[in-house]
Amino acid sequence: MFKLKHLLLCLALSAMGLTAMADATLAQNNGFRQQLINRAAPDEPLDVAVGVRITQITGVDQKSENFGVVARIRMRWQDDALSFDPPDGQSPFRTMTADSFLRYARENGIGVPAFSIENQQTRSFDKAFYVTWAADGSALLAQEVIVTLQAPDFDFRHFPFDRQAFYLRILANLPSEFIRFVPMADANGVGDTLGEEEWVVSDTWTEVDEVEGISGFDSSRFSLGFSAHRHLLYYWARIFVPLLLLLTVTWANLFLEEYRRRIDVAAGNLLAFIAYNFAISGDLPRLGYLTFLDSLMLAMFAVSVASVAYNVALRRLAVADREKRAAAVDWHVTLWGFPLLIASTIIILCLVFFL
Secondary structure, eight states, rough: OOHHHHHHHHHHHHHHHHHHHHHHHHHHHHHHHHHHHHHHSSSEEEEEEEEEEEEEEEEEETTTTEEEEEEEEEEEEOOGGOOOOOTTTOOSEEEEEHHHHHHHHHTTTTTEEEEEEETSSOEEEEEEEEEEETTTSSSEEEEEEEEEEOTOOOOTTTTOOOOOEEEEEEEESTTTTTEEEEEOOOOOEOSSSSSSSSEEEEEEEEEEEEEETSSEEEEEEEEEEEEEEEHHHIIIIIIHHHHHHHHHHHHHTTTSHHHHHHHHHHHHHHHHHHHHHHHHHTTTTTOSSOOHHHHOOOOOHHHHHHHHHHHHHHHHHTTOOOHHHHHHHHIIIIIIIIIHHHHHHHHHHHHHHHH
């Protein structure tokens, strides 16, 4: 027992020592890397104005939580290292493709505002990508790219009355001591014809912040965000109006005098509710929460099940020679009980989800 206690103590001390050594090594490495950055970084970071305009939304995949866009990315900056004396009679501008400009900058020791699209999910396709700079060192990078973007900010709780936030995020590859993004005036937003029929874009904005980059240090990040809501005509025509009609059939079924016929009609409505639930479930991801439409369909499904059980109970009362009592109960439920149940259910769901 004595040896076991000492063995456990030694193991604990060793673990503490290894942890302390690891923390000290990490702190030393971070300090060394920070010293390198402080020595290599310029006195002031290179200010790069960024403009992003989305000209087309190629699709929104709600199950995969991503969306595709065609975007025009522009960056403008001033670097004296790019200045040159144009020969007489020649243009004071130079233009190169992005790859050629990177080779030119590397050969001449010129810094470039290297960046990546942070929330890019698949390989992108460049329709155009070039850099133009003037004799005074002012440069413009222009890129038109087709890319699929991740959308972790989607929240479907209010579906189909939800409003979603979409982002295209550009992250500098160098720490913020080297490159600092700023929004380019009047160059950010979305086009007027996006080619997306389901969504209506309402607001756009830009954000600039600092997050951990691929270098391991804080890097400047530019984000173009826009919010959009759905065209609701489809959902009213394909879901809500048929749902209302099914509820109307369920209510009208209560006016039938023959309880057996009521049970048959109520069972048919129950199958219709199940079919509707499967029809809309294929468009949404498997979420860890219920949307407004999910809750509404579950509530109406419960009402349909209750309608079957209610009519079965009335049928049993009639068979047991208690038809007068069944008729008295049925009169109150049919006239005001069922409509009150539907109205109160919808009001409660609206209060829960939208207040």
